Amino acid sequence: MSKAKTAINPTREENFNEWYQQVVKKADLAENSSVRGCMIVKPHGFSLWENIQKDMDSRFKALGVKNAYFPLLIPLSSLEKEAKHVDGFAKECAVVTHRRLVQDGDNLVPEGKLEEPYVIRPTSEMIIGESFSNWINSYRDLPMKINQWANVMRWEMRPRVFLRTSEFLWQEGHTAHATEKEAIEMSKEILELYRSFVEETMAIALIVGEKTESEKFPGADITFTIEALMQDGKALQAGTSHYLGQNFSKAQNIKFLDSDSSEKFAYTTSWGASTRLIGGLIMTHGDDNGLVIPPKLASSQVMICPIFKKTEEKEAIENFISELRKDMSHSMFFGQKVNIEVDWRDMRGGEKYWDNIRKGFPVIIEVGKRDLEKGQVAFTRRDNGVGNKEFIKTADFIKRIGDELESIQDNLYKKSQQRIEDSLVDINTKEEFENFLKAKHSPLMLGKALLNDCDEVRNILSDHKMSFRCMPLSEKEGEYSCLISGKPVVKKVVFGQSY
DSSP: OOOOOOSSSSOTTTOHHHHHHHHHHHTTOEEEOSSTTOEEEOHHHHHHHHHHHHHHHHHHHHTTOEEOOOOSEEEHHHHTTOHHHHHHHGGGOEEEEEEEEEEETTEEEEEEEEEEEEEEOSOOHHHHHHHHHHHOOBGGGOSEEEEEEEEEEOOOSSOBTTTBOSEEEEEEEEEEESSHHHHHHHHHHHHHHHHHIIIIISOOOOEEEEOOGGGSOTTOSEEEEEEEEOTTSOEEEEEEEEEEETHHHHHHTOEEEOTTSOEEEOEEEEEEEETHHHHHHHHHHOBTTBOOOOTTTOSOSEEEEEOOSSHHHHHHHHHHHHHHHHHTTTOEETTEEOOEEEOOOSSOHHHHHHHHHHHTOSEEEEEOHHHHHHTEEEEEEGGGOSSOOEEEEHHHHHHHHHHHHHHHHHHHHHHHHHHHHHHEEEOOSHHHHHHHHHTTTSSSOEEEEOOOOSHHHHHHHHHTTOEEEEEETTSOOOOEEOTTTOOEESSOEEEEOBO
16 A cells, blocks of 8 residues: 655655654744754744743743843853752853954954953853842842843854753743742642643643753752654653752852841742743644644634636636625634735645645635635634545534634644543553663653652663653652662652653
8 A cells, every 4th residue: 555645745654753853844934053952933924932931921921020131141150159959950051252353364263362251151140140139128129020021142063953062942931029938839839830821822731840950950949841753752851940949149149138128048940931832833733734723723713715826817816705704703713803915926726735734824725716706715624634635514614614724723632631641651650660771762752650760770771761740739748669779759650751
């Protein structure tokens, strides 16, 4: 039997990694830049980031968070104030050591060495902490809640567009509080914000939990995480929220005079999510014909593809589409307006259709001369693939569009949720753990077991290219023993391969 034709080659089953790269390319999302490890995000890809930013930003502001901006360069001396934090990023830091270029024959060369090197921010805990130490004097200044939308640099040895690039876009939030209770509650509120955004807007199901000791953010007391499962069975850390205790406030002298006139160190948090979410979107919802965008995240929920050969046909279709857009002006889904885009490019109908299929618009309709005569549109739901094209009356399409978009959103989430349910193996004995490791090449597999975060267990997992993902918050705590080491453990931990 001959292989079915697909818009993306190789398929996911044939070579998932290469499939991913081809989706990025053929969906016109991004491309590698001339700077190794860095990417150029193209308009279609950046529209996804804009929608992520817009949705998330409104949620941050609802929690009283305000946006600010901080310098790209951080003095090396500032980083040295928190050795533990620096250790976590030292190998990834890019350092600026010289200033000003001058002509030397045919070449440009740096004129002079800086008195103090600058690090291009890998994260901004230190520079924002220094600002907090100047801004916070009294308990009346607390809580302080700041976020910045920015780029960061972490020198990446094995880059992959959106998933791991040397420079990437993200948001990083930082807060300071008078009490430990307030700070922990803030980090949990952000965790819930991330969960609700990724599940509700991106339609990606998650495992929500706490990182083990070895997987915590450098300098954090507690790291909370949202973990997604990709179609190849690997986990993806999609966002983290950190309770930093007083570690950074003591390093950076973030003090305040409390209501009892005593001087205290503030309790701080930090949290971030990045363009990695776009990589997660591709690997969660994409198929062998390209990207699939959930309606809530799409810039345009409906893409109209006019198909015409003659000028008079184009004029008739223009009039039809104009009326259609008017009739759909009040169409809604999940309480928001349906956005419509028209692809007027001068290209063959089939070529235009497949290009928009690859780009993943939730609903694609084609309109040609025959469709006008019959008062219909050719209707494709992207989540159902491309073999289910339906010809429906225009009036019925207008009535159905809101329900169809809500159905697409729900369908994509349920598929993602089912993937986790089908792949998460509950392990209760050492024998089951060993059998799980032997079957590690099976697709869609994460383990959940009582394992202690010690060298012995970490080495076993590392030998199988696995790591601890998180301790799910849904797991009940108790007094247990590790299946391997026998050491105490309080709850089951999810582990598996990851990006």
